[in-house]
Amino acid sequence: MQARSRTIWALLGLGLLLLAVQEFSWHAMWRGLYGLGGDAATQGRLVGTATSDLAIFGHMLAGGVVTILAVVQWAGPLRRRWPRLHRISGRILAPLALLTALGGLIYIALRGTIGGPVMSVGFAFYGLLMALAAVQTIRNALARDYHRHRRWGLRLIVLALGSWIYRLHYGLWFGITCSMGEATCRLGSRADFSGLFDQIQVFAFYLPYLLVLEWWPVRKSSD
Ligand code: HEM
Incomplete structure (x- = not known):
C-alpha cells in the first residue's frame, strides 16, 4: 500500500513536471524545425551561415525532444514498470543530447553568443558537460556497468533539463523583482545579457544542481 501510494505521488509529480516543461519543449522543437526550413521570422538574429544555421536550429529541434525524454527517463515508476520504454527512450535521449550539445558548441565557436565571452564560456562548459554525460551514459550501458551508467544518466538528465531551468530562473x-516595483523590475538583467544576474545565470542553471547530485548519495549513505 505504501509502495502504491509512493508510485501514485511519483506519477503525479511526473505529470506536473511534464506539464511544466512541455511548452518550452514545443517552442524549441518548432523554432528548430522552422529555422531549419529557412523561416526568417523564426531565425531572427540567430541566422548566419548554412553551417551555423544547421548547428543552432538542429540543436533546438534535438534539444526539445531531449527535454521531454529527460523527464520520462527520470521517472522511477515508469522505469520499473516498463523497463523497455526506459531502454528505448534512453537510446534516443543520449545520442540526441550529444547532437544538442555539439550543435550548440559549433554555433558558439562560429558566432559566439548574445551575452559575449562570459555567456559563451558558461554555455560552452554546459555543452561540454552534456556531451561528456551523453557519451559516458552510453559507454557504461554498453559495458554493462549499470552503477556508473545510472550515475552518468542522472547527470545527463539534470543537464538536459538545464536549458528549461535557465528560463525558469x-x-x-x-x-519576484517586478512584483516589488518598477525600480527593482528585472534587476541585474539587461537586454544584451550583460547584467550581474545574467552573468551569474550562465553557470547557475546547471552547476549548483550537478553539485547537489554529487553530494546527494554521500549524504544518503552516511544517514
Ligand atoms: C535540452 C537542451 C537544450 C534546449 C532545449 C535548447 C534550446 C534552445 C533554444 C530554443 C534556443 C533559442 C533561444 C530561445 O528561443 O529561447 C537556444 C539557443 C542557444 N543555445 Fe540551446 N538548448 C539546449 C541546450 C544547449 C546546450 C547544451 C548548449 C551549449 C553547447 C546550448 C547553446 C545555445 C546557444 C549558444 C544559443 C544561442 C544563444 C544566443 O542567443 O546567442 N544549448 N537553445
Whole structure:
C-alpha cells in the first residue's frame, strides 16, 4: 500500500513536471524545425551561415525532444514498470543530447553568443558537460556497468533539463523583482545579457544542481 501510494505521488509529480516543461519543449522543437526550413521570422538574429544555421536550429529541434525524454527517463515508476520504454527512450535521449550539445558548441565557436565571452564560456562548459554525460551514459550501458551508467544518466538528465531551468530562473526572478516595483523590475538583467544576474545565470542553471547530485548519495549513505 505504501509502495502504491509512493508510485501514485511519483506519477503525479511526473505529470506536473511534464506539464511544466512541455511548452518550452514545443517552442524549441518548432523554432528548430522552422529555422531549419529557412523561416526568417523564426531565425531572427540567430541566422548566419548554412553551417551555423544547421548547428543552432538542429540543436533546438534535438534539444526539445531531449527535454521531454529527460523527464520520462527520470521517472522511477515508469522505469520499473516498463523497463523497455526506459531502454528505448534512453537510446534516443543520449545520442540526441550529444547532437544538442555539439550543435550548440559549433554555433558558439562560429558566432559566439548574445551575452559575449562570459555567456559563451558558461554555455560552452554546459555543452561540454552534456556531451561528456551523453557519451559516458552510453559507454557504461554498453559495458554493462549499470552503477556508473545510472550515475552518468542522472547527470545527463539534470543537464538536459538545464536549458528549461535557465528560463525558469528568469521567469521567477522577473516575477519576484517586478512584483516589488518598477525600480527593482528585472534587476541585474539587461537586454544584451550583460547584467550581474545574467552573468551569474550562465553557470547557475546547471552547476549548483550537478553539485547537489554529487553530494546527494554521500549524504544518503552516511544517514
Ligand atoms: C535540452 C537542451 C537544450 C534546449 C532545449 C535548447 C534550446 C534552445 C533554444 C530554443 C534556443 C533559442 C533561444 C530561445 O528561443 O529561447 C537556444 C539557443 C542557444 N543555445 Fe540551446 N538548448 C539546449 C541546450 C544547449 C546546450 C547544451 C548548449 C551549449 C553547447 C546550448 C547553446 C545555445 C546557444 C549558444 C544559443 C544561442 C544563444 C544566443 O542567443 O546567442 N544549448 N537553445
